[in-house]
Structure formats: C-alpha cells, structure tokens
Amino acid sequence: METRNITLSLPEETLREAKVLAARRGTSVSRLLAETLSELLARESGYAAARERALAGLDRGLDLGTGGEVGWSRDELHERG
Numbered sequence: 001m002e003t004r005n006i007t008l009s010l011p012e013e014t015l016r017e018a019k020v021l022a023a024r025r026g027t028s029v030s031r032l033l034a035e036t037l038s039e040l041l042a043r044e045s046g047y048a049a050a051r052e053r054a055l056a057g058l059d060r061g062l063d064l065g066t067g068g069e070v071g072w073s074r075d076e077l078h079e080r081g
Contacts, residue, residue, distance in 0.1 A: 008033070 010018070015029070022032045 003034075 018029050018032065022029045025032065027035075
C-alpha cells in the first residue's frame, strides 16, 4: 500500500506521551498512529456492516412458525371458560 506524509498538530504533552508509548512498544509515533487509525476504521466499518445486517433482519421479520398466517382471532385467544 502506498503511503503519504501528512502534517499533524498535537498538544506538546500528548506528543510526549505518544513518543513514550511508541518507544515502549518498540515502534515509531507514525506507525503507532497509523495502526491505531487503521483499527478505528476497521471497527467503524465492521459496526456499520453489522448495523446494516441487523436492520435488514428487522425488515424481513422473524418466522414464528406460522408461515405468515394468523390462524386465530383475538377473541379466541382471550376466551374465558
């Protein structure tokens, strides 16, 4: 994959902490940010796909074993004997 350089402005303290974290992980700040951003994008796209599947399922509805036919009336269900 081709990469491109960008300019990023961060508060000094955030950058300092990012450098420490990257050093602890044995990587660069650039790689740390790239991996974190990739994970965020994957999670977001996964969420969007799961949401679409869930909404499609709601549109289809659930098969409750009736084949879409109701074989009883409200009065029959509430008959008191």
